[in-house]
Amino acid sequence: xxxxxxxxxxxxxxxxxxxxxxxxxxxxxxxxxxxxxxxxxxxxxxxxxxxxxxxxxxxxxxxxxxxxxxxxxxxxxxxxxxxxxxxxxxxxxxxxxxxxxxxxxxxxxxxxxxxxxxxxxxxxxxxxxxxxxxxxxxxxxxxxxxxxxxxxxxxxxxxxxxxxxxxxxxxxxxxxxxxxxxxxxxxxxxxxxxxxxxxxxxxxxxxxxxxxxxxxxxxxxxxxxxxxxxxxxxxxxxxxxxxxxxxxxxxxxxxxxxxxxxxxxxxxxxxxxxxxxxxxxxxxxxxxxxxxxxxxxxxxxxxxxxxxxxxxxxxxxxxxxxxxxxxxxxxxxxxxxxxxxxxxxxxxxxxxxxxxxxxxxxxxxxxxxxxxxxxxxxxxxxxxxxx
Numbered sequence: 001x002x003x004x005x006x007x008x009x010x011x012x013x014x015x016x017x018x019x020x021x022x023x024x025x026x027x028x029x030x031x032x033x034x035x036x037x038x039x040x041x042x043x044x045x046x047x048x049x050x051x052x053x054x055x056x057x058x059x060x061x062x063x064x065x066x067x068x069x070x071x072x073x074x075x076x077x078x079x080x081x082x083x084x085x086x087x088x089x090x091x092x093x094x095x096x097x098x099x100x101x102x103x104x105x106x107x108x109x110x111x112x113x114x115x116x117x118x119x120x121x122x123x124x125x126x127x128x129x130x131x132x133x134x135x136x137x138x139x140x141x142x143x144x145x146x147x148x149x150x151x152x153x154x155x156x157x158x159x160x161x162x163x164x165x166x167x168x169x170x171x172x173x174x175x176x177x178x179x180x181x182x183x184x185x186x187x188x189x190x191x192x193x194x195x196x197x198x199x200x201x202x203x204x205x206x207x208x209x210x211x212x213x214x215x216x217x218x219x220x221x222x223x224x225x226x227x228x229x230x231x232x233x234x235x236x237x238x239x240x241x242x243x244x245x246x247x248x249x250x251x252x253x254x255x256x257x258x259x260x261x262x263x264x265x266x267x268x269x270x271x272x273x274x275x276x277x278x279x280x281x282x283x284x285x286x287x288x289x290x291x292x293x294x295x296x297x298x299x300x301x302x303x304x305x306x307x308x309x310x311x312x313x314x315x316x317x318x319x320x321x322x323x324x325x326x327x328x329x330x331x332x333x334x335x336x337x338x339x340x341x342x343x344x345x346x347x348x349x350x351x352x353x354x355x356x357x358x359x360x361x362x363x364x365x366x367x368x369x370x371x372x373x374x375x376x377x378x379x380x381x382x383x384x385x386x387x
Contacts, residue, residue: 035362037334041285042144049120050362074124083115101153105232117364141182153243164239199231227274228292231369332383336363343367
C-alpha cells in the first residue's frame with residue numbers, strides 16, 4: 001500500500017500522526033504540514049518528504065523531519081533545499097549532525113532572498129554505506145536481495161577556475177569515480193539531476209559535453225538516463241552541480257528501462273541526451289521517475305509561448321500520459337519539483353490542480369530558469385506502485 005502521511009506541529013508534539021490516508025483522500029494545507037510518502041520495496045522502506053520552509057521555520061521543519069524519521073527508524077540519505085545560497089550556512093547549522101548531502105538550488109531567475117521549500121529521501125531496513133568525495137559525504141549505497149542502489153547528491157567540480165565545459169566534464173568523471181566506491185559503473189545510472197549556473201548561456205555547450213561523455217562510456221548502447229536540466233547554482237556557485245540514482249540489478253527479475261512519452265518525441269531528437277522517463281521494475285513494486293517536462297510539442301518545438309497557464313496545462317497533460325502508459329495516476333506520486341521562471345506565477349499550478357480535481361501532490365516549488373528562453377514552467381515527478 002502506498003500511503004501519504006501528513007503531520008502538523010501539534011500532532012508531532014503529541015507523538016501522533018495526524019492523518020494516514022490513501023493519497024487521493026488527503027486534503028491538507030501544505031504550509032503547516034510535512035508531506036511524507038512511504039514506499040516499501042524489497043524489504044526496504046523509502047520515505048519521500050516534502051515540506052514548505054522559510055528562513056524563520058528552518059529549524060522547526062528540520063526538527064520535525066528528524067523526529068518523524070527517527071520514529072520510523074529511518075536514516076536521511078538525501079536532501080534538496082530551494083532558496084538563496086546565502087542560507088546554506090544557516091541550513092547546515094539548523095541540523096544537529098549533517099550526515100547526508102544537502103543540495104542547495106539557487107535558481108538563475110531567483111533573487112536569492114528567500115527559501116521556498118525542502119525535500120528529503122530517507123530509508124529504513126537497509127544498511128547505508130557512505131560514498132565520499134574526499135572528506136565530504138555525497139551519498140550512500142545500499143543492497144537489497146534484488147539490486148544495489150546508489151543515491152548521490154551535491155556533486156560538483158573542485159577547480160572553479162576551469163571553464164564551464166571543463167567543470168562539466170570533471171563532474172561527469174567524478175560521478176563515474178564515486179560510483180566505483182559502490183562497485184558500480186556509469187551505465188548503471190537510471191536518473192540524473194543536473195543544475196547549471198547561468199544555464200541559458202551555455203546549455204548547448206553542456207549538451208555537447210554530456211553527449212560526448214555518453215558516447216565514450218557506451219551509454220547510448222545501454223540506456224540513456226532520465227534527467228532534469230535546470231538553471232540553478234549551488235551553495236558555492238560552481239558551473240554545475242548534480243545528483244544521481246544508480247541501480248545495479250542482481251538478477252533478471254529487476255528491470256531498469258527507458259519509458260517513452262506518448263505525447264513528445266525523444267529528447268535525443270533535438271540533441272538533448274536524456275530519456276523522457278525511466279522505470280525501475282522490481283519484484284513487488286515499481287518506481288517511475290519522469291524527467292523534467294515542459295511545454296514542448298511532438299516535433300520538439302516550444303508551444304504556448306508567453307502563456308504560463310497554457311504551458312502548465314500541456315505539461316501536466318504530457319506527464320499524465322506517461323503515468324497512464326505505465327498504469328499509474330497522480331495518486332501514485334511520491335515527490336515532484338515544479339520550476340517557475342516567474343515565481344509570482346507559482347499559484348497557477350495549484351489553480352490547475354484544483355480545477356482538474358487532482359489530489360494534493362507532494363510538490364516543492366523552485367524559482368529557476370528552464371532549459372529554453374521561452375519555457376516558463378517545468379515539472380519533474382516520481383511515482384511508485386506496489387504490485
